[in-house]
Amino acid sequence: MSALDPAADPTPTGRDAAIDLGVFRTNVSILAARAVGGPLVIDMTADAYGHGLVPLARVAAESGADILSVRDRSDVESIADAGISIDVHCWHTSRFAIPPAGSGIAAFGFGWELTDGAPAGIVPVMTLSAPVLSVKRVPEGHGVSYGLVYRAARETSLALVPLGYADGIPRGATGSGWMAINGRQYPIAGRIAMDQVVLDVGDAAVEPGDRAVAFGPGVEAEPTAADWAAHSASTAGEILARIGRRVPRRYIDREVSR
Numbered sequence: 001m002s003a004l005d006p007a008a009d010p011t012p013t014g015r016d017a018a019i020d021l022g023v024f025r026t027n028v029s030i031l032a033a034r035a036v037g038g039p040l041v042i043d044m045t046a047d048a049y050g051h052g053l054v055p056l057a058r059v060a061a062e063s064g065a066d067i068l069s070v071r072d073r074s075d076v077e078s079i080a081d082a083g084i085s086i087d088v089h090c091w092h093t094s095r096f097a098i099p100p101a102g103s104g105i106a107a108f109g110f111g112w113e114l115t116d117g118a119p120a121g122i123v124p125v126m127t128l129s130a131p132v133l134s135v136k137r138v139p140e141g142h143g144v145s146y147g148l149v150y151r152a153a154r155e156t157s158l159a160l161v162p163l164g165y166a167d168g169i170p171r172g173a174t175g176s177g178w179m180a181i182n183g184r185q186y187p188i189a190g191r192i193a194m195d196q197v198v199l200d201v202g203d204a205a206v207e208p209g210d211r212a213v214a215f216g217p218g219v220e221a222e223p224t225a226a227d228w229a230a231h232s233a234s235t236a237g238e239i240l241a242r243i244g245r246r247v248p249r250r251y252i253d254r255e256v257s258r
Helices: 021-034 045-049 053-062 073-081 225-231 236-241
Strands: 016-020 041-043 067-070 087-090 126-131 134-138 156-161 178-181 184-187 197-202 211-215 249-252
Touching: 016 021, 021 053, 021 249, 045 053, 045 236, 053 067, 053 073, 067 073, 073 087, 156 211, 178 197, 211 225, 225 236
Parallel strands: 016 249, 041 067, 067 087
Antiparallel strands: 016 126, 126 211, 134 156, 156 197, 178 184, 178 211, 184 197
16 A cells, blocks of 8 residues: 555655545544543644644544644634534643643554554555656765765665755754665665755666655555654654645545555
């Protein structure tokens, strides 16, 4: 299963955050079935962790959530204006002095980083990708990106991908992150820049237009947001919430069998 549509090209650079509402619906249903002795609270902070507040609030309300938790009063108003019938609590204005107990970011596909993992069957909702813009053959010793901290160990091919730290790719993952192209993993070569990364694709038959997957469900060799978090001393929630505004959110809705 993948949330990626290879034909998608919603911007001139092809940056794409595919949000699978079917996956989110199933995640919420799993959490609702496990909720015992209290309401199911879904945290919709930071534009639903970068997934889009209103589309996901609607699905959550239809799939068994009892309360949506937000931080900003404007979020309460946005949900109400969209005609979504569900109880919404704002941390800063409600009776909650501390965040209410809830599902963490399990509804989005990840468990609590400091306690339990996500329940069985939970799958990440967002897939972040962009097309390869160019492929260049370089000799052994060729330096890559700022500071030339990466030099090719042998003759190799380098693929340029228009995703950088302005799009939420953590710069702290320089030297340890990877992306997937055509179901194979390729390491990031050199520093992660604001607008792009370079992948060392070796002798693979990678061509401009092939789609590089920065993260997704993790079922087709691509990393997950949790992998990026591990490479950058971060959390999956932070990785998701930092996906920039210039990455269009594209909503798909597919039936999920688990």
